[in-house]
Amino acid sequence: TVLASLESGVLRLTLNRPEKLNSFNEEMHLALRAQLTRAHEEDAIRAVLLTGAGRGFCAGQDLGDRDPRKGGPAPDLGATLERFYNPTLRLIRTLEKPVICAVNGVAAGAGANIALACDIVLAAKSAKFIQAFAKIGLIPDAGGSWSLTRILGEPRAKALAMTAEPLPAERAADWGLIWKAVDDADLLAEATALATSLAAGPTLGLGLTKRLIQSAAGNSLDEQLDMERDLQRLAGRSADYAEGVTAFLEKRPARFTGK
Ligand code: LHQ
Incomplete structure (x- = not known):
């Protein structure tokens, strides 16, 4: 089915x-x-x-x-x-x-x-x-x-x-x-x-983006700013962030792994 x-x-x-x-x-x-x-x-x-x-x-x-x-x-x-x-x-x-x-x-x-x-x-x-x-x-x-x-x-x-x-x-x-x-x-x-x-994208970051946006309507601005801070901290530690910036600096497409 x-x-x-x-x-x-x-x-x-x-x-x-x-x-x-x-x-x-x-x-x-x-x-x-x-x-x-x-x-x-x-x-x-x-x-x-x-x-x-x-x-x-x-x-x-x-x-x-x-x-x-x-x-x-x-x-x-x-x-x-x-x-x-x-x-x-x-x-x-x-x-x-x-x-x-x-x-x-x-x-x-x-x-x-x-x-x-x-x-x-x-x-x-x-x-x-x-x-x-x-x-x-x-x-x-x-x-x-x-x-x-x-x-x-x-x-x-x-x-x-x-x-x-x-x-x-x-x-x-x-x-x-x-x-x-x-x-x-x-x-x-x-x-x-x-x-x-x-x-093929930075799926760890996309997953965090989903969580963040789904939380917005139930949060105050202060709560949402705190959440952005916490999730950006996580995204900033990802291999995909390092790869994304490296690819940008090397003027080539990024190869994201979702990690
Ligand atoms: C169907 C159905 C159908 C069985 C078409 N069931 N056969 C949650 C908790 C617990 C229980 C109750 O519900 C819920 C949530 C709900 O989803 S409640 C709402 C249930 N759905 C509906 O009320 C929609 C019923 N269907 C329709 O109104 C029409 O079929 C629509 C408008 C979707 C499409 O119309 P048509 O394009 O004209 O197609 P059709 O009506 O000719 O349907 C084609 C076939 O599919 C037909 O079978 P048949 O053997 O005559 O060719 C329909 O009986 C069958 N079918 N929906 N929900």
Whole structure:
């Protein structure tokens, strides 16, 4: 349910249930989690690229998994979030390596919000982001209430979440919700080139940059200045910093190792 390949330091993960628009069942959750855990553990992985197989990126939870017409007690969706979605969200946000998302088609419900948790999001121009929850009586989850509000502010976050109106990729880019909307035919090549170039970059520093920027909204300026001081101290001791300055002085491209 998740295709994985490692090339030039980039772990490419492809959600692969195309006949269900890559909606999440338990198996796909566990497969994605195993790959993200591997990305945390393996030094050879220096960036992650997440995308979807077929015409969609991910339609959120597989709604066929629980059919209310069959009766039985109401499900505990909080437990589903705690067991399946929240660990994945945390793995993406705490991975101190760039996570690129190539949104190849519709991203709905938790599928949209997993994309928005990634560090750099590219989307095909034909892709749409849909906070589909309101259509079935649910609330935005998988971090969506947090990311939408922080990125867009309350007015747009509330309207997207309450109307479930599809947000086309180009407007998402105009609003600053994602990095770029690109022609459909170019998406995978462009996202792969970006991920490959980041994976060949000073990934220790990039990981610290991710931690720093993710902390900013919850910190005061003083706290953030202290954190910049501490993390710059670490970055300044890295082999990549020495190599970067040496390469600059020698007027040649740097050869970073992520150390
Ligand atoms: C699907 C799905 C799907 C199953 C398309 N499930 N089959 C967390 C905690 C626990 C539980 C609840 O949820 C959550 C978080 C959530 O993510 S809640 C939100 C769940 N997602 C949705 O409500 C989106 C449902 N899907 C749609 O609204 C549409 O499929 C979209 C707008 C995504 C795409 O529309 P179309 O391009 O017109 O495609 P389609 O609807 O024809 O879908 C293609 C096939 O994929 C179709 O199957 P079929 O056998 O008829 O060809 C769909 O049934 C299936 N599919 N989404 N979530």
